[in-house]
Amino acid sequence: MASKQYKNVYLNDYFTLVGPLEKMSHLKKYNLAMDDYYYKEKTFEQAEVKMQNVVVDNIMSRNCLNNSDINLLIGGDLTNQIAVSNYNAKKYNIPFIGLYSACATFTEELIIASNFVDCSGYKKILTVVSSHNLTAEKQFRYPVEYGAPRPHTSTFTTTGAIATLIGKKEGNIKIESSTIGRVIDMDVSDANNMGAVMAPAAASTLVEHLNDLKRDVSYYDLILTGDLGCVGGKIFQEFLEKNHNIFLKKYMDAGCELFLDSQETYAGGSGPACLPLVLFNKILTTKKYKKILIIGTGALHSTTFVNQKKSIPAIAHAVSLEVC
């Protein structure tokens, strides 16, 4: 069984930093914003390390925590060898786990942190996740200045960094249960249509979650997928209807909810930072939803394998949150 329920695990605090384009999007009440992609550093990669540093520093000082108060730091990002998270972690003298699940990294971090808190008696765990549009573009697509024409299925990597504090202390956001996803490959190899790559993985995880916990989809006030985008979101809904006879009524996709139409990001936002930014700075600010299922979706895209004409596998992890 891939699902697990937790007794006393809470998301005690979060701190968000958004990029220049995200600052002018649908997001509200973010903690900090960047004016430009360099963030007063020399390179984009170093800027992303600084972004992680800033959110971790702020969440620690806001909760009056020292390095020794935190049992574990979990970090992830999109760069090769998750270098950004490693360079961030070297600043802190805290035991560290680095994760990579592409854009599903945030939910994977929540699952691992919740398991440690629930089973191992860890009291406070910090998670940090970030993505930077230009480091991702440089790594996965073309050099930054090139600005190649993009098709309407393509998504725009979100710039942002988010730190969360997870612990036993009772709080407003409870991490209720989670489901670890399986790697699914439906033979899509179009790197410009990541929504289509990830939709079957999201469906598989959702179905597994509902079956394991014997719930109906109407149990949740909102089902929020990570970054399927506007195109992938529609594919996801129809895939569920045709294959599993599940009709989603209260459904949103974080990627599709993030940017304004005028920002010309086509199918919407993507990247590990997309889901947490929309969750914390848009969905939770409305205070409308009590039971939220977040499904982080990751396309496990490797340029090497795609160049060798292989399809792109995908994974999705789900976390159920209860907000009071």
Add this chain to the structure above:
Amino acid sequence: MTKDDYKKLVKKHTPREPKLRNIVVAFFAGGFIGFFAEFLIYMLQESFGMSKVIAGSWTCLIIIAISSILTAFGFFDNWVNKCKCGLIIPTTGFAHSVTGSALDYKKDGLITGLGSNIFKLAGSVILYGVISAFILVVIRVVING
């Protein structure tokens, strides 16, 4: 659902690219660059008394210099998407791809970054350009003797 069924589902939801509009936009954008270049050639011939071949070479250099400078100012970031391939296919695109790669990788070191990545995008154009030129010359020699 089989993988083929899924491909059909994806196709159904994939928005169609406005190909005809893109072609027209690219035609006029690329055409404008061609018009500008022709104007330069004419002007160089008239004002500096150059022969047509020499004026053509100078025009090429001027276009390359202008597009490289525009790359540095971030002009292409916004305009490539608006003008589609109209900006990329002429010499402007070649110059832009070299300058873009150079700008991007200069921070990774002069040899390991800039040197080894400057032709990241333009490398294919150079390699296959030279090969096809060679093949065409061989064909010409065989036919014409």
